[in-house]
Amino acid sequence: MTEKLSIAVVEQDHERALMIIDGLRDAGDYEISVIGDVTGLARRLAALAPDVVLIDLESPDRDVVDALTLASAPGDRPVAMFVDRSDSGVMRAAIEAGVSAYVVAGLSRERIKPVLEAAIARFHVVARLRTELAATKAALEERKTVDRAKGMLMKAKGIGEEEAYALLRKTAMAQGRKVVEVARALITAADLLK
Amino acid sequence: MSRAVNCGFVPLVDAAPLVIAAEIGFAAEEGLSLALHREVSWATLRDKLIWGGYDAAHMLAPVIVAQSGGVGVGDEPLDALMMLSVNGQVIGVGPDLAAGMRARAPGFLDARATGAALLAASEGRRLRVGVPFPFSTHALLMARWFEGLGAGRVELATVPPPRMARAMAAGEVDAFCVGEPWGSVAVEQGTAELILPGAAIWQFAPEKALAMPRAAVEAEPEIAAALMRAVWRAARWLGDPANLMTAAELLGRPACLDLSPEIIERALRGRLVIDRDGAEAPVPRLVEFFDAAATFPWRSQGLLIADWLARLTGADRARLRAAARAAFRTDLYRAVLGPIGADLPGASEKLEGAMAVPTAVASTLGGLVLGPDRFFDGTVFDPSDA
Structure with missing residues (x-):
C-alpha cells in the first residue's frame, strides 16, 4: 500500500480553492493543503514538501514555483513541471484549462494522472465561472x-x-x-x- | 488575406518592438495580423509558446538557451530569431537600505561604489535580491555584480515584479533587479529607491529576444521572416527619439502596460526618477532597441549565457553551448534582414566586454558602430574559450 499523495493548491481566492479541493476529493483520497497567502511562497512550499503542486496558469506566482524546479538545495526533493512526453495533448488540455502541475521526481505517471485530470476538469469550471461572473458584472x-x-x-x-x-x-x-x-x-x- | 500571428508578451517597456509592430502597421505591411497577448508569468508564456498555440513570444534570452539546451520543460527547442532589446533593468532597494547607502553617496552609474555602499549598508547580513525569473539577464547581472564585488553572502530569490513591493515589506528581499517600468513604479509607490541601472554592470546586455519554437520556424519560415521584418522596422522606428512620446502612449494603453505614459517615457528616454524627492538620473542606453546592432542575436552572447547557465544549474556545458549556437539565429537574421537594409556585422561572435568606446567594425553597409559593452569589473568574455 502506497502512502497518500500530498497535494498543495496555490490559490489566493478562497472560493476557488474550495472548488478545486472538492474536485480533487472526488477523484481520490489525497492529503490536500491550500496556500492562500503567497508571501514567502517558496518557503511555505519547502516546509509543506508536497508531492504535487497545482497552480493557476495565470498567477504571477507561477514563476516562483517554476524557480523551485532548479533551486534544489541538497536534501531537497527535486521537483519538476509535469510534462507528459508521451502525450502532449495532456499539456495542451492543462494549458487550456489554465492549470499547471509540478510533481516530485519519481512519482509514477499512473498516480499523477487522476490528479491532473481532476484538476483540469475543475479548473475548467473555475475559469468558466470567472468568465460568467465578469460578464454578469x-x-x-x-x-x-x-x-x-x-x-x-x-x-x-x-x-x-x-x-x-x-x-x-x-x-x-x-x-x-x-x-x-x-x-x-x-x-x-x-x-x-x- | 492576412495571416494571424499570436504573440505573447509580458508587460514591460522592452515589449515595445512588438507593440509598435502591431500598432504602427509594420506587421500589417507584411501581411500579418499580429495579435498580442499579455501574460503575467514567464513560465506560462514559455508553456503557451510550446504547447498553448502561441506562434511567437517576447522572451528572456536565457530562457531560450535553457529550453533549447535541455534545462526547460519538454523537448521542444526554441529559437531566438533576433533580439528585441538590450539593457532595460534597474536595481532598487527599500527606503532603509537606501538611507544607509546615501551617507556614502555612490554615483548612480558606478557599479563598484554602489555595490560597496550596498554591502556596507546591509552590515554583514545575508543580502537577498529579488529577480523576476531564475533564467534571466537580471539573475545573470546580479551574479556578475556580486562576484565582481567579491561578495559571498548574496542569495537570489524569484519574486514576480507585481509582488516585489510586498516581498520587500515582508523582509523577503532587501533589493531587486527588474525590468522597467517596474523599478519606476516602485519609486512612484514609495516602496523603493533605484540605486543602479543594469547597464552600469554590463553596458550592452542582451535582454529580450523574439522567440519561436524551432519546429514552427522550420514549418513556416516565411511567417518567421515576415515577423522579423516587421519587428526590425518597429525597432528602427523606436530608434528615432521623435517617436518616443507616441511609443510611450501606445505602451501605456490598458491592454498593454496599463500605466501612465509619463512613467514609461522615463525608461524610453533614459531619464529615471530614482527616489521620492524626484531626483533624476540620466542613464546612457538605459534600454536600447536599435542602435549598435541591438537587434542582432550575437552568438557570443548566447554562449556567455550558456556558460553561466551551466554553472548555475550544473547542466552539461557543451550541450548548452551547442544549443546557444543553434538557437541564436544569426543565419536567419542575415538572410532576412540584410535585404531590407540591416547593416550586418562581419562576424557573428565577438569578444564580450572588450569595447570601452563606440567602435566602428566591418559590416556589409560599412556604417556599423558597436559598443561600448564593458563589464564594470573589466572582465572580457571570449566565446571561443574552452
Missing part, C-alpha cells in the same frame, strides 16, 4: 449606465422611458456605436456641464 454595469442616461434624457426632454431608449438606440445606430457607449458619452458630457 459588465452587463449589470452597462444596464446601470443606460438606465442613468435614459433618466437624464427623460428629465431633460420631458419624454417617456421608451422614447428615451429609442433616442439612445437611434443615435447609436447612426454613429455605429453601442447603446452603452452613447449612454456613457451622455453621462460624461452631462457631468462636465454640471
Whole structure:
C-alpha cells in the first residue's frame, strides 16, 4: 500500500480553492493543503514538501514555483513541471484549462494522472465561472449606465422611458456605436456641464 | 488575406518592438495580423509558446538557451530569431537600505561604489535580491555584480515584479533587479529607491529576444521572416527619439502596460526618477532597441549565457553551448534582414566586454558602430574559450 499523495493548491481566492479541493476529493483520497497567502511562497512550499503542486496558469506566482524546479538545495526533493512526453495533448488540455502541475521526481505517471485530470476538469469550471461572473458584472454595469442616461434624457426632454431608449438606440445606430457607449458619452458630457 | 500571428508578451517597456509592430502597421505591411497577448508569468508564456498555440513570444534570452539546451520543460527547442532589446533593468532597494547607502553617496552609474555602499549598508547580513525569473539577464547581472564585488553572502530569490513591493515589506528581499517600468513604479509607490541601472554592470546586455519554437520556424519560415521584418522596422522606428512620446502612449494603453505614459517615457528616454524627492538620473542606453546592432542575436552572447547557465544549474556545458549556437539565429537574421537594409556585422561572435568606446567594425553597409559593452569589473568574455 502506497502512502497518500500530498497535494498543495496555490490559490489566493478562497472560493476557488474550495472548488478545486472538492474536485480533487472526488477523484481520490489525497492529503490536500491550500496556500492562500503567497508571501514567502517558496518557503511555505519547502516546509509543506508536497508531492504535487497545482497552480493557476495565470498567477504571477507561477514563476516562483517554476524557480523551485532548479533551486534544489541538497536534501531537497527535486521537483519538476509535469510534462507528459508521451502525450502532449495532456499539456495542451492543462494549458487550456489554465492549470499547471509540478510533481516530485519519481512519482509514477499512473498516480499523477487522476490528479491532473481532476484538476483540469475543475479548473475548467473555475475559469468558466470567472468568465460568467465578469460578464454578469459588465452587463449589470452597462444596464446601470443606460438606465442613468435614459433618466437624464427623460428629465431633460420631458419624454417617456421608451422614447428615451429609442433616442439612445437611434443615435447609436447612426454613429455605429453601442447603446452603452452613447449612454456613457451622455453621462460624461452631462457631468462636465454640471 | 492576412495571416494571424499570436504573440505573447509580458508587460514591460522592452515589449515595445512588438507593440509598435502591431500598432504602427509594420506587421500589417507584411501581411500579418499580429495579435498580442499579455501574460503575467514567464513560465506560462514559455508553456503557451510550446504547447498553448502561441506562434511567437517576447522572451528572456536565457530562457531560450535553457529550453533549447535541455534545462526547460519538454523537448521542444526554441529559437531566438533576433533580439528585441538590450539593457532595460534597474536595481532598487527599500527606503532603509537606501538611507544607509546615501551617507556614502555612490554615483548612480558606478557599479563598484554602489555595490560597496550596498554591502556596507546591509552590515554583514545575508543580502537577498529579488529577480523576476531564475533564467534571466537580471539573475545573470546580479551574479556578475556580486562576484565582481567579491561578495559571498548574496542569495537570489524569484519574486514576480507585481509582488516585489510586498516581498520587500515582508523582509523577503532587501533589493531587486527588474525590468522597467517596474523599478519606476516602485519609486512612484514609495516602496523603493533605484540605486543602479543594469547597464552600469554590463553596458550592452542582451535582454529580450523574439522567440519561436524551432519546429514552427522550420514549418513556416516565411511567417518567421515576415515577423522579423516587421519587428526590425518597429525597432528602427523606436530608434528615432521623435517617436518616443507616441511609443510611450501606445505602451501605456490598458491592454498593454496599463500605466501612465509619463512613467514609461522615463525608461524610453533614459531619464529615471530614482527616489521620492524626484531626483533624476540620466542613464546612457538605459534600454536600447536599435542602435549598435541591438537587434542582432550575437552568438557570443548566447554562449556567455550558456556558460553561466551551466554553472548555475550544473547542466552539461557543451550541450548548452551547442544549443546557444543553434538557437541564436544569426543565419536567419542575415538572410532576412540584410535585404531590407540591416547593416550586418562581419562576424557573428565577438569578444564580450572588450569595447570601452563606440567602435566602428566591418559590416556589409560599412556604417556599423558597436559598443561600448564593458563589464564594470573589466572582465572580457571570449566565446571561443574552452
